[in-house]
Amino acid sequence: MTGQADVIVIDWGASCLRAYLCAESDDGLKVLAQVTGPGVTKVGRSFEAVLSNAIAPWSKQYGALPIFMSGHIGSSLGWHEAPYVFCPASPEDVAKKVIQFESNGHNIYVVPGISCAEPDAHRDVMRGEETHVLGWLNLDDAHRQGKHLLCLPGTHTKWVLVESGLITVFKTAITGELFDLLSHQSVLIQNQSNEIDMTAFERGVRLTLDSDSGQFVHGLFSVRTLQVLGDLKPEQAKSYLSGVLIGSDVRAALMAPEWTISELSSITLIGSQSLCRLFSKSLEIKNISTGNIDDKQTCLSGFSAIYRAVL
Amino acid sequence: MTGQADVIVIDWGASCLRAYLCAESDDGLKVLAQVTGPGVTKVGRSFEAVLSNAIAPWSKQYGALPIFMSGHIGSSLGWHEAPYVFCPASPEDVAKKVIQFESNGHNIYVVPGISCAEPDAHRDVMRGEETHVLGWLNLDDAHRQGKHLLCLPGTHTKWVLVESGLITVFKTAITGELFDLLSHQSVLIQNQSNEIDMTAFERGVRLTLDSDSGQFVHGLFSVRTLQVLGDLKPEQAKSYLSGVLIGSDVRAALMAPEWTISELSSITLIGSQSLCRLFSKSLEIKNISTGNIDDKQTCLSGFSAIYRAVL
The missing domain is CATH 3.30.420.300 (2-keto-3-deoxy-galactonokinase, substrate binding domain)
Known part of the structure; x- marks a missing residue:
């Protein structure tokens, strides 16, 4: 120093x-x-x-x-x-x-x-x-001008609407906390591989991103079902679960009545590079562009x- | 003996x-x-x-x-x-x-x-x-005649369609497991009162039962927000969380493309009296009658x- x-x-x-x-x-x-x-x-x-x-x-x-x-x-x-x-x-x-x-x-x-x-x-x-x-x-x-939607992924994802330099409304999803609990303490995951498998991740995202709530509460169990039926490798399960959770979080943000996504030119992601990449990938599926800031x-x-x- | x-x-x-x-x-x-x-x-x-x-x-x-x-x-x-x-x-x-x-x-x-x-x-x-x-x-x-939807609440809720005596399709939600994890190991609940507060339960049910997925992943955090803002007593929080989860589970079942709720005269609940009561209450909000079997x-x-x- x-x-x-x-x-x-x-x-x-x-x-x-x-x-x-x-x-x-x-x-x-x-x-x-x-x-x-x-x-x-x-x-x-x-x-x-x-x-x-x-x-x-x-x-x-x-x-x-x-x-x-x-x-x-x-x-x-x-x-x-x-x-x-x-x-x-x-x-x-x-x-x-x-x-x-x-x-x-x-x-x-x-x-x-x-x-x-x-x-x-x-x-x-x-x-x-x-x-x-x-x-x-x-x-x-x-x-400080115009309307911006920021997404701060983490233990709790925050989606924050900023209008003319003011924080006007925001929403929280406990996505990271759920991922941690379900990864380590549920029937869904046995294999603790932390390597992200993007194919499995995207498959999970697509399950929830395009569908109503049913695919979340009923779809979470597919993490186990697909392994039992031999259609998902145990080492892919955490990536798939991450996709199911993030897809649901992103869908909820896109559907939120507090803002209109089509009015925004892009969404700014603030967080670690690895997490921002997953949110960015999910938003990309819906043709929404993102900017990342550490x-x-x-x-x-x-x-x-x-x-x-x-x- | x-x-x-x-x-x-x-x-x-x-x-x-x-x-x-x-x-x-x-x-x-x-x-x-x-x-x-x-x-x-x-x-x-x-x-x-x-x-x-x-x-x-x-x-x-x-x-x-x-x-x-x-x-x-x-x-x-x-x-x-x-x-x-x-x-x-x-x-x-x-x-x-x-x-x-x-x-x-x-x-x-x-x-x-x-x-x-x-x-x-x-x-x-x-x-x-x-x-x-x-x-x-x-x-x-x-x-063994006609079409019946059974709901077996528990650690994993099973919704089972029976047609002419055959189990034709079923869906699982890990509602009970989520409730257990979120009650004991998340930021949402500090007070472990197990007394069901039906008013708080119904409030939770209505949050998710009537809405798209956003109210689930973004709505879970309301368990904490409402306590922080003084609008939900800590001893009501578990009942409210239970409502948020069960409301979401029931909504998913009512919306499931695998069956048409309006074609069914009632839903049969098979489980403990206390759990069946909560599912029955949630279905009642949607004017769906239930029968319970231990x-x-x-x-x-x-x-x-x-x-x-x-x-």
């Missing part, structure tokens, strides 16, 4: 902590060092000790830098709750509701989550993803925007 | 063994005693020892009675495989494919499963449920028919 450090930013979700030591520049935050640690649900209430331990070398070298955090750490089950900002939400609304407290001499800032809370409309909540969306808005002035980039860009707005 | 015993029948599924010591009479099998034990997936390959232990008092008193078994025990992961009978399948077809072997002097008969195996049609498999369906057919001559009755009736056909 060399040079001046200005801030520590942390994506502290339910299952993982990702901290970055950063220097500020005209181009935004530049990462000097990074470290990972245990997620919010894994540390009891020892948030202060876990944080202090994770960033100890940085504190020693740079003193009590300001720390920005987002994710589950700001929930009612986290360290200090940062109440939700209601949709429609602008980057400024989010920055205004950042909460602040002190820990071991560090000023700590926690980014609030966002909620859709209208009683008779779709209701939903996010924590952590708002920082990525703000980061995406911060990457290009054009993103989630580390949107995370840093989001914290950069919030850091500037707050300090 | 008094009187003459003729046969032991065992429903030996993946998660549980249920054995009944029975006497035969003109009215079918009469239970003299019953015992439960570990399921097929829980005993390694020690099937003989587990069985021998479970029925030891009966063997001591009555000697080596014939034993009839159905369920996962006849699968490729069970003791001896009884290959599937293809649809359309009659009770006679099933009885003909019963396999037989010996263990500790007992003649053991294993009922085969049934499969829908047409390449371009719906494909599915069942093991254990066929005995209940045969039992239902055996209860009343009228059941699964112990269909199990014994099914084994009774097979016993007579085989011995």
Whole structure:
């Protein structure tokens, strides 16, 4: 680590902590060092000790830098709750509701989550993803104009509609969590091969992408049936299951009454390359083009925007 | 235990063994005693020892009675495989494919499963449920005439179409397995209250019963959202989740291209009283009447028919 450090930013979700030591520049935050640690649900209430331990070398070298955090750490089950900002939400609304407290001499800032809370409309909540969306808005002035649909695949897929720079509505599917549970603890999968078989994946996608709900709840069992009947190899089963789940998630997004897909020129995927590839492939089947952005980039860009707005 | 015993029948599924010591009479099998034990997936390959232990008092008193078994025990992961009978399948077809072997002097008969195996049609498999369906057919001559849809809720819901006494097609949904995984191991449920709250259950049912797949994969997360937003009490969450899952299962069955609901006068539910009540309630919302039969009755009736056909 060399040079001046200005801030520590942390994506502290339910299952993982990702901290970055950063220097500020005209181009935004530049990462000097990074470290990972245990997620919010894994540390009891020892948030202060876990944080202090994770960033100890940085504190020693740079003193009590300001720390920005987002994710589950700001929930009612986290360290200090940062109440939700209601949709429609602008980057400024989010920055205004950042909460602040002190820990071991560090000023700590926690980014609030966002909620859709209208009683008779779709209701939903996010924590952590708002920082990525703000980061995406911060990457290009054009993103603040017109209507855009972002998809953030992960443990929970978030589909986020952005209109004229505001987050107006979003939807969550627990696709990744279902995949994890069904892969490891259901009757569907015995072979734990993690190699993606794109043929099996696409076959799964097509089962659910083109059909009504029946193909999901009744179709999940086909993961087992096809193996029993010798029509799917055990080592293909996880890829096929992934397709069934992602096809269903994508179909639900395409049919969502909250937006009209034909009005959008493309869908922006924000996430890991491997997951974005699977969503991109599924959308391609419906002739929908996608752009991919790495989630580390949107995370840093989001914290950069919030850091500037707050300090 | 008094009187003459003729046969032991065992429903030996993946998660549980249920054995009944029975006497035969003109009215079918009469239970003299019953015992439960570990399921097929829980005993390694020690099937003989587990069985021998479970029925030891009966063997001591009555000697080596014939034993009839159905369920996962006849699968490729069970003791001896009884290959599937293809649809359309009659009770006679099933009885003909019963396999037989010996263990500790007992003649053991294993009922085969049934499969829908047409390449371009719906494909599915069942093991254990066929005995209940045969039992239902055996209860009343009228059941062998016309078209009937049976629903067997459980870990895996089976929807079975019976036409003129033949099982012609069936569909599986892993509703119970999903409920179990999502109740105990997902972000959706923290409160483990098992009391069914019918208002919350119906609210969940209505979310999925009336809507396309989007309300399932995107709607599951509402179990959490509604709690976070204070619109669902934590102790209602499991009932609501149960409704979301069962509503989706029922909707898929009502929309299934393999049968036409309007052609059926009612749907017969075979299962535990508590589960049948939830499915019955969901079908009632769609003005579909149901009849309920306890699964112990269909199990014994099914084994009774097979016993007579085989011995």
